[in-house]
Amino acid sequence: MLDCKEAYELICKAIDREVKFNELETIFSQNKTDKKNNNEKTKKVKQEDNYIEVKRFAANFYKAPIVNYKGYVKGAIQEDKNRYSEVISSTLLSKNLLQSWKELAPVRPNHFDTAHTPSEKVEMEKLQGTNRKEEILAKLLFYQREVAGLGYIFDYQTPLKETQDDSYGKIDLLGYNTDDKCYSVIELKYRPSGSDETLLRCILEAYTYYKLLDLNQIKSDVGHGGIKNLKELPKYKHTDKAELVILFDEKSCKADDGGAETNLMLRIVPKKVNEANYPSNTVESQQHKECKELIDSSKRKALRTLCEEILAQEPNLKQIRFVVLRADTDSKVPYPTNIKGWSRKLDRLYRAETLLTIPSKR
Known part of the structure; x- marks a missing residue:
C-alpha cells in the first residue's frame, strides 16, 4: 500500500x-x-x-x-x-x-458524552446567534425528531475524536431508518447562499465518519436522551447495519422565486431574528446539480462505481442514499415546544425526498 x-x-x-x-x-x-x-x-x-x-x-x-x-x-x-x-x-x-x-477504526470511548437531549430547553434567538447555519439546521432536525422520508434523528454533532489533537470531525446527524431498519450516518450540506461542496467530498466524508463510529455504543449508552427515545420507537431494534446519507438543499431562493415556501431557513441573520431573510439570487446547490447527473446512467460513472465499491468492501453498509431536504410548510406536526420563540412564520418543519439510492449487492 x-x-x-x-x-x-x-x-x-x-x-x-x-x-x-x-x-x-x-x-x-x-x-x-x-x-x-x-x-x-x-x-x-x-x-x-x-x-x-x-x-x-x-x-x-x-x-x-x-x-x-x-x-x-x-x-x-x-x-x-x-x-x-x-x-x-x-x-x-x-x-x-x-x-x-x-x-480506519473508532477511537473515541464514548460518542455520546455530550448529553444531547431533545427535551433540553433552548431559545430560538440563541440558537440562531451563530454563523454556523448548517449546525443550526442540524439542531432543528434533531428537535423535530422524526423527519418524513429521512428517519428518526437521535443525535447531532456526534464527536469522533479521542483527544483534542485528533483531526477527526463530527457527524452532522445520526438517525434510524425505520423502513430499512438500519442506522443513518447523515452528512448534511447547507448554506443560505447555496452549498458548493461536491458529492465526491460528501461521500468520502460520510464514509470516513462511518468508519470512525462505533455503532455498538448506541446500544450501550442508555443515558443518552435521544437514544432513550429511539428505544421507544415501535419498529426500532438495535442492529449492526447502517447507511450513508448525503442530505442537501435543492436551492436557496430569493423572495420572488418562492423563498418563503421553499427555503430551509428564513431566520438566518442574528441581528434580524424576527424578520425573514432571502438571498439576492436563486442558487441551486452543487449537490443537487450533481445528483441529477448521478441519476443519469450515462454520467458520473466513476463516482457511482466508487459508491458501489465502498458498499462492496463494507459488509454492514446497506446503501448510500442521496436525499434532498425540503420545508414542510403543510405539516400538521406540532412545532417543537422546547424551543422558546419558535415561529410558524419564520421557522420550518422538515420533510425529505430520496432522489437516488445505491444499494449494496451483498
Missing part, C-alpha cells in the same frame, strides 16, 4: 496538478499519538509505520482541496469522464487506494 505522500501525489498527477508547498502537512496533519509512533521507528517495523500513513491518508483525504474541484482536468476534452471528481474517483479505485479506509 502506498504511503500518505505517495498516494496524494499520485492523485494530483492524475488531475495534472502539482502538490503545493506544505500542502501535505496541512491536510494530513498527525495527532500526537501518530507523531509519537513515527518518532519511535527504532521500535517499529516498516509495515507498522506504513499502517499509520495509510490511516492518515484515509482519515483526512476528504478535506483536500482537490476533492472539491469542479469542472474538467486541465487540457482534457470536456467529457464527463474527464471531470475532476471522475478522475479522482477512478484513481482511488484503479490504484487500490479505497482499501485504505478499511484500516
Whole structure:
C-alpha cells in the first residue's frame, strides 16, 4: 500500500496538478499519538509505520482541496469522464487506494458524552446567534425528531475524536431508518447562499465518519436522551447495519422565486431574528446539480462505481442514499415546544425526498 505522500501525489498527477508547498502537512496533519509512533521507528517495523500513513491518508483525504474541484482536468476534452471528481474517483479505485479506509477504526470511548437531549430547553434567538447555519439546521432536525422520508434523528454533532489533537470531525446527524431498519450516518450540506461542496467530498466524508463510529455504543449508552427515545420507537431494534446519507438543499431562493415556501431557513441573520431573510439570487446547490447527473446512467460513472465499491468492501453498509431536504410548510406536526420563540412564520418543519439510492449487492 502506498504511503500518505505517495498516494496524494499520485492523485494530483492524475488531475495534472502539482502538490503545493506544505500542502501535505496541512491536510494530513498527525495527532500526537501518530507523531509519537513515527518518532519511535527504532521500535517499529516498516509495515507498522506504513499502517499509520495509510490511516492518515484515509482519515483526512476528504478535506483536500482537490476533492472539491469542479469542472474538467486541465487540457482534457470536456467529457464527463474527464471531470475532476471522475478522475479522482477512478484513481482511488484503479490504484487500490479505497482499501485504505478499511484500516480506519473508532477511537473515541464514548460518542455520546455530550448529553444531547431533545427535551433540553433552548431559545430560538440563541440558537440562531451563530454563523454556523448548517449546525443550526442540524439542531432543528434533531428537535423535530422524526423527519418524513429521512428517519428518526437521535443525535447531532456526534464527536469522533479521542483527544483534542485528533483531526477527526463530527457527524452532522445520526438517525434510524425505520423502513430499512438500519442506522443513518447523515452528512448534511447547507448554506443560505447555496452549498458548493461536491458529492465526491460528501461521500468520502460520510464514509470516513462511518468508519470512525462505533455503532455498538448506541446500544450501550442508555443515558443518552435521544437514544432513550429511539428505544421507544415501535419498529426500532438495535442492529449492526447502517447507511450513508448525503442530505442537501435543492436551492436557496430569493423572495420572488418562492423563498418563503421553499427555503430551509428564513431566520438566518442574528441581528434580524424576527424578520425573514432571502438571498439576492436563486442558487441551486452543487449537490443537487450533481445528483441529477448521478441519476443519469450515462454520467458520473466513476463516482457511482466508487459508491458501489465502498458498499462492496463494507459488509454492514446497506446503501448510500442521496436525499434532498425540503420545508414542510403543510405539516400538521406540532412545532417543537422546547424551543422558546419558535415561529410558524419564520421557522420550518422538515420533510425529505430520496432522489437516488445505491444499494449494496451483498
